[in-house]
Amino acid sequence: MLSFIVAFDPNQGIGIRGSLPWHIRDDLKLFKQNTLGKNIVMGQTTYENLPRKLTDRKIFVVSNDENYHDDEVTIIRDLIPFLQQHQDDEEEYFICGGASIYRQSYPYCRKAFISFVKKEYEVDTHFGVFDFDDWYITREDDYDEFVYRELVRRQR
Numbered sequence: 222m223l224s225f226i227v228a229f230d231p232n233q234g235i236g237i238r239g240s241l242p243w244h245i246r247d248d249l250k251l252f253k254q255n256t257l258g259k260n261i262v263m264g265q266t267t268y269e270n271l272p273r274k275l276t277d278r279k280i281f282v283v284s285n286d287e288n289y290h291d292d293e294v295t296i297i298r299d300l301i302p303f304l305q306q307h308q309d310d311e312e313e314y315f316i317c318g319g320a321s322i323y324r325q326s327y328p329y330c331r332k333a334f335i336s337f338v339k340k341e342y343e344v345d346t347h348f349g350v351f352d353f354d355d356w357y358i359t360r361e362d363d364y365d366e367f368v369y370r371e372l373v374r375r376q377r
């Protein structure tokens with residue numbers, strides 16, 4: 222199964238200059254809780270700009286760069302076949318961004334874990350494709366700086 226996990230602001234802003242626009246400790250804790258022991262998939266830009274190493278997760282990095290190697294991760298050169306191959310797996314794969322990876326993966330994801338950041342931030346990167354009509358909410362928790370929601374895709 223494919224799920225995506227993201228934090229976005231009221232304009233679906235997610236990033237600035239390769240990093241997160243904010244530092245929200247509770248959101249980072251939730252990211253850790255949700256992804257520990259799981260498969261996580263992210264673009265090369267997101268991976269290379271991580272503030273610290275992500276341990277105890279199997280990391281897949283999407284890259285077009287044939288010279289790109291990193292012994293700690295599995296490189297995905299072709300994202301769509303990877304998504305098609307894993308969309309019905311029992312095992313969960315968390316799509317962790319950034320924008321280009323969210324956009325391509327969105328149609329394949331059956332679950333979503335979203336921190337709806339309350340304040341607007343200066344951003345240069347947007348999630349862009351999230352539509353509430355595609356989902357129903359299964360969990361909602363209010364934090365100071367964001368509302369955390371878990372969602373499941375509606376069957377049409």
Ligand SMILES: NC(=O)c1ccc[n+]([C@@H]2O[C@H](COP(=O)([O-])OP(=O)(O)OC[C@H]3O[C@@H](n4cnc5c(N)ncnc54)[C@H](OP(=O)(O)O)[C@@H]3O)[C@@H](O)[C@H]2O)c1
Binds near residue numbers: 240
């Ligand atoms: N708020 C959040 O929850 C959150 C989460 C994650 C990331 N972010 C933010 O998002 C921003 C980064 O997003 P981004 O879109 O610039 O970068 P990205 O999605 O992290 O990575 C883009 C990289 O992936 C490669 N790529 C994309 N699609 C591919 C495909 N189908 N096959 C092979 N390679 C592919 C691109 O290669 P090409 O350039 O050759 O296309 C590029 O090297 C950062 O600011 C980051 O902090 C925010």
